[in-house]
Every structure is written in C-alpha cells, then in structure tokens.
Amino acid sequence: MTGGRSAGWGAKRWVAGVSAVLAVAVAAWSAGGASAQEAGVTEIAGPPPTKQPPVGCSYRNDDGLHINTSVSKQVLLMYGSATDTISFSFRPSTKTEEIESVSIKGYKRAIITSVSEPEQTVVGNVGGVPVTNMTFTIGFDGTVGDTGYEVEVVTDADTYTMEGAYEVGGFVLVLDEKIVSGEEKDGLQLGDVVALVKKSLTECSMKWKTFGSVTPDVGAIQISFKEQEGSTFLKEVEYEDTCEVDGYVDNKLAPGCGVGFSPGGNAFAIKTSPYRCGYGQFFIHFTWPSVELNGEVFETVLIVKFDKSSPPPCVALGDTVEVDSSGGVVAVDMFNLLNPPQPSDVEKVILSYDGKSFDSNNGKSTLEQPDQKMVFEVSGGTSGEKYDATIECAFEDRTIEATYLGGKVVIDVTGEAGLPERKDLPERDGKIRVAVLIEFDRYDPTNYTVAVHNKCLAGFFEMLGGDADDYGLETVRQGSAIPVVLMYADDQEDYDAKVETLKADLAEESCKGQQAMDEPCDKVRFLESYIVASDGSGVSGDSGAAVASASGLATWSIALIAVLGALIVMLLIALALWAVYRRSAEQTESDYSTSGPLGVPDPDDLLYNESVVRDVYGRSNGAGPTPETAAARAREAELREEFPRPPSTSAASGRAETDDASSTYSGLMG
Structure with a gap:
C-alpha cells in the first residue's frame, strides 16, 4: 500500500488486483457466451459484481458486470507450447493519476516463459475518472504444472496489484534436465550406428499435469510414427499395435515394443532398431484423449535424430530355410538396401553356400521400404546337411558382406525330394x-x-x-x-x-x-x-x-507317335514313286527294243525328238545325224528289208531267233 492510504483501502485494492486474470474469461464469454468452467476458468470467491468498474483492476463478465475476483485459468500445452491472453480494466482512484508502468511479475516455477508488453486503450470514464483496458499475451513453452502471477499497475500516486494463477496441462519429456519433446525442441540426439548398437535404449523422465481430481491413465496415450520424409515409416523403432503403451517395466521393454511409458507415468523409454537410421530423423507422435480442454485433446511429438556420417551396412535377418536336395527357393529378409539410408541402390544380392553362389532374382524379390525380401533360386545340396550362407550386397561402386541379425542364414537341405503320387478324385454327386x-x-x-x-x-x-x-x-x-x-x-x-x-x-x-x-x-x-x-x-x-x-498319354509319347507316323507316310510315298518310276522305265525300255537294237531309240519317240535322250552313240534329234551316220542308217534300212524280223505273234518269234537277229544287227553295225 502506498500514498498514505488506509489499510481498508489497501485490502480493497488487493482484491481488485487478484481479479486481473478474469478479464480473459470476459473476452471468451463475449465471443461465444461460454461459462467460466467451459472456458477453463475457475473463479475464486470475492465481492459481488458491480455495474461500474471498481477502483483498481477488474474484468467484465458476460452479464456486463465488473468482477474484481481472483481467477485460476487452464491452458493446454500443445506440441510443447501454448499462449494465452490476459485482458482487464483499470480505474485509478483519482482522475489526475497517470499510469507510469504495467507489468506481470512474481510467477513461479518458470512455467510462464514470456510476457508481452501491455496494450493500453482508454475505453471510458466513471465520474470523470478514466477507465483503461489492459491486455497482455502470456507464453508457455515446454513446462506443465501450476503457476501464480501478479499484475502490477504503478501510477504517479499509488501502486495497484492483482493476483491470478494458471494450470498448464499435458506432459513433457526430459533428458539430462533438458526438455526434448515438442516441435521447437532439439529432440533426442542418438549418435551414429556404432553408438546405437552399443546403447539402443534411451530413458527420459516425464512431467505431466491433468485437469481435475481424476488422474488419466498413461496407458491410454496413443502412439504413432512418421518419417521425416516420404510416407513409409522405416522401422527405426519396432512397435506393434498389440504393444502396451505403459509397458516400460523394470527398466525393460517387451520384445518388438520399442517405446513405452512406465505404469506410474514418471518415465518414457525408446529402444531403436539396430542399424536402422532411415532419413536420419523421424517423429513419435503422442495423443492423450483423456486430457482435453474445450474439446481439444492433448498432442505432442518427440523428434528422434541420428548421425548419418557413416551409412549403415546392408542387414540380413538370420533364419533357417529348408531346401529340397534337388533345389528350391530361398527368401531372406533384409533392409538398408535402398536409398535411404544407403547412398546408392543395390544392384543385386549374392547368396553363397557349399562352394556355390546364386544371384538374387530381383524381379521376384520385394525391393521396397521398409524391408526388402530377397529371393534366390538355389540348386540344393547334400541331403541332411546344413550350410551357413554368406550374403553379399553388390552396389554400384562396391560389394560388402551383410551384417546378420539373429545369426546367419542357414540352408537346411532336406532328404531326397519325394515326387508327388497320383491321387484320383472319386465321383461326387452333383459335381x-x-x-x-x-x-x-x-x-x-x-x-x-x-x-x-x-x-x-x-x-x-x-x-x-x-x-x-x-x-x-x-x-x-x-x-x-x-x-x-x-x-x-x-x-x-x-x-x-x-x-x-x-x-x-x-x-x-x-x-x-x-x-x-x-x-x-x-x-x-x-x-x-x-x-x-x-x-x-x-x-x-x-x-x-x-x-x-x-x-x-505323356507329351513325349505323343511327339514320338507323330514323328513315326510322318516317317511311315514319307516311306509309303517314296515306295509309290519308285514303283511308278520302275513301271515307266520298263515301258520305255520295251518301246526302244521293238524298233531297234537296245539303246537305239525310235526316231519317232517323243523323248528322242525333244532331244531329251541320246542313243548309245550320243545322237539326238536335236543334234542331227552326220553324213556317215545317214549313210549307215540307209544301209541298215536295206538290211531290214532284205532280212525282215518275224512278227511278234508268229512262232518264229522265239527267244533264240530274237537273239540271232540282235546278233546279226550288232555284227552288221560293227
């Protein structure tokens, strides 16, 4: 109390001061007609409302009445931060007082992290005393809990104060006394691949605040993951929908559950997958539906970052694969083959065992994020043997052996591969x-x-x-x-x-x-x-x-029958042509013999006239006889007239006579 005022007046001024925060509720009610509870405001009992602004600080409710009651207000921290506005009216005790300063101070636990300069606007007067509207913007960044504050207005004649409070709901994650959750925070810096393999589990402490007397269960928090780029999460953390959100128990997480809160909500743990670095950064998104304000539920994120100065190796997940001794297909689950995180895409993967190597069938393999399934067609091996396979990754500029998780890939060659047996289908009614x-x-x-x-x-x-x-x-x-x-x-x-x-x-x-x-x-x-x-x-x-x-019939039987049938048909055709040829030859030979010695064609014969054949002397009709030949032919004609050949139908046409006649012709031509 200043300026020699009485204690009663000082008490009155204090009551007016602690009501400053209620001005925010006035603005909310004026806009939407909401109640104080719906706006996240709790009124503290005080003097009844008045139609005129009292001396000091006050705000006007939705009924148009001024209240100088202290207030506790609720704010929901979203993605690590929040802002709120304090707006109130100030009426000095005399019309001659001039405002020298307006400030908010005395807030506790650093929950309020920023306060703007006040905006002052004269909005009227009461009995000649001016009434000024005061507005502050309050900022909250990275901390939840309860905090109080004090508004102080200093004039040239006196000092007026008003107290208020905030409840900031939600939660934050803290590592090494530093807030790591929220969009504007640095997040978790987890180092490179070597560091991840040495220590894959990171634990953060959790600070949280809810509204009301009922404590929401942290097991109701919803968790999802998003990559920095692209639409596919690259499994830097293994997490299934069946995992318990509050499954971080006794400093351990269940297998396959890479994140979790402790059941009491005082810790959060994350266990990264070995060698998976993705784009070097991903986000864990948290939603807590049971913590809400004015219909808006709590949400925040945790950014997880990796050092990608050394790219991780290609990785093969160990497994035992059975293969028939005659060969079969081997499928190996792998990751880190694609970009990201490797600087170049894989060209092929090579599987080797028992002195043999097999290139991956990239057309049959699954080359997509987050996991790749590489398929190999192998030739089998010795029945009953088990072979440790070596996996190599061939990139554009290098070939490296894979890193194995869960042991090597083992090729288990089964016994001699059995062949399927005939299985009849019996007749079935209606089928x-x-x-x-x-x-x-x-x-x-x-x-x-x-x-x-x-x-x-x-x-x-x-x-x-x-x-x-x-x-x-x-x-x-x-x-x-x-x-x-x-x-x-x-x-x-x-x-x-x-x-x-x-x-x-x-x-x-x-x-x-x-x-x-x-x-x-x-x-x-x-x-x-x-x-x-x-x-x-x-x-x-x-x-x-x-x-x-x-x-x-088997396919080979059908083919064999077809080939044999074709050969038989060709043979029959050849025999028929040979028979026709022989018959024609015999007929031609007979024609030649009836009109002259063997080998001397009949001058009227078609083949002779067309110069197709020649006689034993090389003659043909096309060449024409020489003068000597013409003279010899004339003598032969005279001899035939002198010694005519018996008709073929007479008794004298026996074999002996025919031979004699032929001899006579031959002797004469000689």
Missing part, C-alpha cells in the same frame, strides 16, 4: 470332374517334388478356393513339368468360370497365380483343360477331341 494342365518351365518330372506340387496346389486354393479333398493329380508329363491337376466343378457354367479365372490369373501380365505358387511370372502358364468322363476318359471342355484322346 463334374475337371483336368487342368499347367506347365512349369523350371521343373521336369524328376524334380517336380512334393514341395513344388504343394506350392502349385496352394496357388489353386488361392485362385479357386476349396481344400485338399477338392484336388487330385493324374500324372506329371515329360519335358517341362506339366502336372495334370484334377478338381471338381458344380456344372458347365462353374467349369467355364474356373477355367477363365485360371487363364486370367496365370497370364504373365497378371502373375497373380504365379505369385500364389511362389514362382516367376514367365515360368508358369495355363495350357488346357477338359472334363473327365465317368469312365476316366477325357471329354474336352476347351480344345476339342484331340485333348481328350491325348489326355492319357
């Missing part, structure tokens, strides 16, 4: 039986094992449904393995629908069926199908009777 031919390029009947066939059936289950009793096996044909799978259909319409489904899903561009069979897209295809009659024979439902007639 028709169907045979479907699927071709697998990667196998033949010697390595189309039970395991491979089970993968085939698994694909059928996924594409068409049913169970094992709905499928059978007729045979596996030669060449590329072609299993003839038997199944049921309800009727012709159902049969057509199932066949269309198989064709669509097994088309290479779809690859749905191949994926269900765990096979490459271009190595499996639908061939054909047919309905199996009650006697076991095929009744084509897709490609005509040829399918039915061939359904019981």
